[in-house]
Amino acid sequence: MFGLLDCNNFYVSCERVFNPALCQKPVLVLSNNDGCVIARSNEAKALGIQMGTPAYQLKRVIEREKIHVFSSNYALYADMSGRVMQLLESCVPAMEVYSIDEAFLDLTGITQLTSFGRKIIQMVMRGTGIPVSLGIASTKTLAKVANKFAKKYQSYQHVCLIDTQEKREKALRLTNISDVWGIGHRLTEKLHQEGVKTAYDFTCLPRAWVRQNLHLGGLCVWQELQGEKCLDLEQEEMEKKQICTSRSFGEMVTELSVLKEAIATHAARCAAKLRKQNGCVVSLVVFISTNVHRTDLPQYWKSQLVSLLVPSDDTREIVTAALHGLEQIYKQGYNYKKAGVILTEIVAKVPFQQDLFDEKNHEKAFRLMQAIDQINGFYHECKIRLAVEGTGRRWRLKQEKRSLCYTTNWRELIRIRT
DNA sequence: TCTGGGGTCCTAGGACCC
DNA sequence: TCTGGGGTCCTAGGACCC
Numbered sequence: 320m321f322g323l324l325d326c327n328n329f330y331v332s333c334e335r336v337f338n339p340a341l342c343q344k345p346v347l348v349l350s351n352n353d354g355c356v357i358a359r360s361n362e363a364k365a366l367g368i369q370m371g372t373p374a375y376q377l378k379r380v381i382e383r384e385k386i387h388v389f390s391s392n393y394a395l396y397a398d399m400s401g402r403v404m405q406l407l408e409s410c411v412p413a414m415e416v417y418s419i420d421e422a423f424l425d426l427t428g429i430t431q432l433t434s435f436g437r438k439i440i441q442m443v444m445r446g447t448g449i450p451v452s453l454g455i456a457s458t459k460t461l462a463k464v465a466n467k468f469a470k471k472y473q474s475y476q477h478v479c480l481i482d483t484q485e486k487r488e489k490a491l492r493l494t495n496i497s498d499v500w501g502i503g504h505r506l507t508e509k510l511h512q513e514g515v516k517t518a519y520d521f522t523c524l525p526r527a528w529v530r531q532n533l534h535l536g537g538l539c540v541w542q543e544l545q546g547e548k549c550l551d552l553e554q555e556e557m558e559k560k561q562i563c564t565s566r567s568f569g570e571m572v573t574e575l576s577v578l579k580e581a582i583a584t585h586a587a588r589c590a591a592k593l594r595k596q597n598g599c600v601v602s603l604v605v606f607i608s609t610n611v612h613r614t615d616l617p618q619y620w621k622s623q624l625v626s627l628l629v630p631s632d633d634t635r636e637i638v639t640a641a642l643h644g645l646e647q648i649y650k651q652g653y654n655y656k657k658a659g660v661i662l663t664e665i666v667a668k669v670p671f672q673q674d675l676f677d678e679k680n681h682e683k684a685f686r687l688m689q690a691i692d693q694i695n696g697f698y699h700e701c702k703i704r705l706a707v708e709g710t711g712r713r714w715r716l717k718q719e720k721r722s723l724c725y726t727t728n729w730r731e732l733i734r735i736r737t
Numbered sequence: 738t739c740t741g742g743g744g745t746c747c748t749a750g751g752a753c754c755c
Numbered sequence: 756t757c758t759g760g761g762g763t764c765c766t767a768g769g770a771c772c773c
Contacts, residue, residue: 350741
């Protein structure tokens with residue numbers, strides 16, 4: 320059996336752990352640049368606030384309902400996620416960390432699944448203060464369905480088990496097709512045209528039709544909903560095939576010098592992620608774009624592929640390549656809103672490969688990068704950077720309501736008044 | 738004024754080869 | 756009347772996830 324454990328309103332719950340006065344109150348967490356809503360407390364959901372709504376459209380309701388609003392604080396959320404995952408690891412034979420707030424658990428051989436589930440939930444609550452819900456079923460997709468019920472109906476007390484045909488059918492009849500994992504809005508439209516409203520209706524479609532019209536991905540969902548296992552636990556962390564770092568700017572940017580700082584910073588961040596998985600990059604893409612929402616201003620979107628002569632994981636070489644790409648696509652006279660770097664072709668690192676004409680001291684470069692990674696890793700921020708990365712003063716994110724990094728920064732530890 | 742950031746996988750279609 | 760057939764590789768774009 321599979322379990323899907325998911326943290327309730329995760330980002331909001333993290334804020335509440337360190338600020339209990341937020342409990343029972345409507346709370347929102349915003350995306351980077353305080354752009355749109357990415358997490359809501361139940362109280363905020365009850366006010367009808369939808370995921371993804373731009374913050375400026377909510378100004379009035381925020382004031383009227385006294386909603387507490389936070390900029391996202393990823394350092395805090397990532398650290399809290401790590402604590403939850405560590406606790407889970409200690410009580411199941413195997414697990415897959417699926418996202419920052421979700422994990423699939425291998426529950427093979429465990430009897431009394433519901434009471435076991437309740438114990439896990441209590442343990443996470445006691446250890447971290449984060450409320451979680453658990454769905455249990457014979458496939459991952461059904462465990463996802465069960466998890467929705469565990470969250471939605473109080474009577475389950477945060478654990479929902481689907482272990483019989485009757486329960487499975489009943490759950491599928493009560494699940495909208497759009498709420499099924501793997502069915503996005505496009506497939507929902509297509510299925511609505513076929514008269515499919517619920518997950519149960521979907522399972523009644525003939526296999527051949529599903530294969531032909533929804534292809535392999537759709538067929539996998541169809542099988543899993545019947546209780547036929549298609550997906551397994553993925554335990555080892557896969558190496559990324561692409562690594563991307565991009566950000567919108569807090570304010571619009573026109574000058575090349577400012578874009579250079581941003582691109583250099585993103586490229587350096589990509590390089591650090593790359594070294595973490597022992598990879599080297601062969602080619603990368605740099606892109607810049609204006610603000611697509613400002614239809615009153617001239618628009619420009621351009622990307623440039625850059626190939627490195629020798630695969631590299633050296634921040635200096637990756638940054639140089641990225642800046643080279645930027646110079647080829649920069650055009651004066653536009654207000655830029657976003658820039659990014661994508662490492663598109665990644666290969667495994669072969670230690671100190673030497674080219675005949677290569678005069679670089681790879682051993683020395685390796686030690687330098689290692690030292691930088693260690694120092695930056697220790698401080699949870701980039702203390703050591705290239706000068707071209709600048710200070711970010713001119714393009715920094717807007718984060719007006721960020722809470723403190725209670726668990727990762729000594730200067731921001733929680734203060735208790737005496 | 739103002740709308741995030743990071744990924745994956747699959748498929749169709751074109752280019753090219755013999 | 757009649758226009759081969761089969762294969763690979765690459766890329767762009769679409770769809771999905773959190």
